[in-house]
Amino acid sequence: MIVLDAGRLDAALNRFAAIVGEEHVWRGDDAAHAYKDAMAPREPLSYAPRGAVAPASVEEVQAVVRVAGELGVPLWPVSRGKNFGYGGAAPRTGEVVMLDLIRMNRILEVNVDMGYVVVEPGVGFDDLYHYLVDNDIPLWMSAPAHTWGSVMGNALERGVGYTPYGEHASKVCGLEIITGTGELLRTGMGALEGSQTWQAFPYGFGPSWDAAFMQSNFGIATKMGLWLMPEPEHTINLAMSMERIEDLLPAVDALRPLKLDGTVQANPSFGNIIRSLAVRGPRSTFYSGTGAMPPEALERARQQAGTGHWNFSVRLFGDKQVNLINAEKVKAAFAAAVPYEFEASEWNRGEELRGSGHPTPSLGALGVVDWLGGPGGHLTFSPVSVFSGEEAWRQYTTVRAMYEDAGFDYYGGFTAGQRYLNHISMIVFNRDDEEMTGRANRLFSNLIETAARNGWGEYRTHTLFYDEVARSYDYNNGALRRWNEAVKDAVDPHGIIAPGKMGIWPRAYREAGE
Incomplete structure (x- = not known):
């Protein structure tokens, strides 16, 4: 293990302070506690940083990087550090200084005609939401389940939202990058001085590098172009609760052709019963036993809460007449597959945004950490499945059995991409229970190994399991x-x-x- 010696660390922090101001440099325990993963299943201080620096401009980042290179002090860049379930802001090794980019929080440009925004790393989804709404800009962002994270950070980690623009990484168009030597470069058409198409054409000339800076440590992103969706005329939401666990298989197969032909352009998510119950209250509301909830307890809880074993919705965006036609197509496809009806709701331009499919700010998804009571934590396991009911069922039954054998409730669901499913499940645990956190760590490693044997790769993972x-x-x-x-x-x-x-x-x- 490479240890950052105190002399180099102090020298670096002092020089960082001269660049950004002493009030934007943190040392020792102040840094360790601020950037540890509070939801980790291991002692968080074991991989908390030795210091932190928060620059406010590209020039300050460049200066910090050059000093770090000169002194050999590793940096761990973070946008807002809200990547909960995947490690938050915490670095892979504690022998680093955090490079916190939260002060770089400007929305630099919104182009309504071309439908894009240019943001710095510290811009959160809440910030972008309010900027667009408060300024009556007819563009919609997409957002993940909770909205206090970074727009840039989420896209570069390949996060997913729930509008037709919900595959965020695919909507990135142009990055500004600071390299490990402090040099500044721009990807794609931005490499041409005075380019007018940096946020319009995603490739440029020669190799395309936007994707290479996603989920990597090849550089530090300081600006990002992101395509936004023009405000639609109309949306329809078709919600369904399915009462049988095995309904997942035919429902997935009913959805696939609708995604492939573009009838459904957003990213529906099949959420299981625990995911539904966890937003209604703690587990003790439904069951007081130990270990995973048995089938009969889940069925009682389902009846009590009035929910399904699987719950999902298909939302259609665009012209009203087209949406109405496509809604009938969706209903017919599912009527041939499962014995349930959709509950439909509509929104028209000019009405209040809630219920429209526009991602209004919310932290509701974080309620899962309270499922067991006490100081909750969670690990997110995210293997990818092909868009097949049979394969989704095989992955679900395999993963759920491993959860329950380890004494955990299976909390999860499948988010539908174009030709794949993101199977996102969470191991929820009490951080004060040493035996439980030990089981959570062992389960996660076993899940990785089992997934690999079955040809399933994770598309994201927690810092501890990189x-x-x-x-x-x-x-x-x-x-x-x-x-x-x-x-x-x-x-x-x-x-x-x-x-x-x-x-x-x-x-x-x-x-x-x-």
Whole structure:
């Protein structure tokens, strides 16, 4: 393990303070407690940082990076640090200084005609929502389940929202990057001085690098272009609760053709009963026993709450007449697959946004951490499934059985992409229960191993498990990992940007046995 010695650390923090001001530098316990993952299943201070610095401009970031490179002090960039379930702001190794970009929080441009926004890393979904609504801008953002995270951070981590623009990574168009040597570059058409199409054409000339800066440690993003959806004329929401667990299989197969042909452009999510119950109250409301809730208890809870074993909604956006036609197509497809009816609701432009499908600010999804009572925590396990009812069922039954064998309720669901399903499940635990957190750690490692044996890869993971997931991508003796390492060594020769992120370690760390 590479240890950041006190002399270099103090020298770096002092020089950082000269760049950004002493009030924007944190040392020792102040930094460790501010950036630890409060929801982690392991002692959070074991991988909390040694210090933190919060620059306010591109020039200050460049200056900090150059000092860090000169002194060999690793930095861990973070936008807002709200990536809960995946580690929050916490770094992979504690021997780093946090590079907190939350003060870089400007919305730099909104182009209504072209339908895009340019943001800095500290801009949150709440910020963008209020900017668009308060200024009567007829563009809609997409957002994940809770909205206090970073727009840029979520897109670069390949987060998902619930409008037709919900696959956020695919809507990124143009990044500004600071390299490991402090140099500034722009991707795509932004590489042309005076370009008029940086946020319009996502490729540029030669290799396309936007995707390479997603879930990587190759550089530090300081600006991002993101396409936004023009405000639709009308939306229809078709909600369904399914009473049988096995309804998942035919429902997935009914949805797939509708996604493939573009009838459904948003990203519906099939949520299981625990996901529905957790927003209604703690587990003790429904069951007082230990271990995973047995089937009969789940059925009683379902009846008590008036919910399904699976709950989901299909939302259609666009012209009213087209939506009405497509709604009938959706209803017919599901009527042939499952014995339930949709509950429909409509929104028309000019009405209040709530109920429209517009992602109004919410933290409701975080209620899951209160499921067991006490100081809650959670780990998010996110393997990808092909868009097949049979394969989704196989993945669901495998993962659920492992949860329940380990004594945990299965909380999860499947979010539908174009040709894939994101299977997002959460291990919810009491952080004060050492035995339970131990089981949570063991379960997560077992899930990674089992998923790999079945050919299921995770698309995101918790900071603590980066290396295990990276090793599971093992084709040709880990050829992709070796490629990532080669790129890392070339573009970050000092090895100072987020060592270990996504299992990508600089050469010095590899040689030290990280």
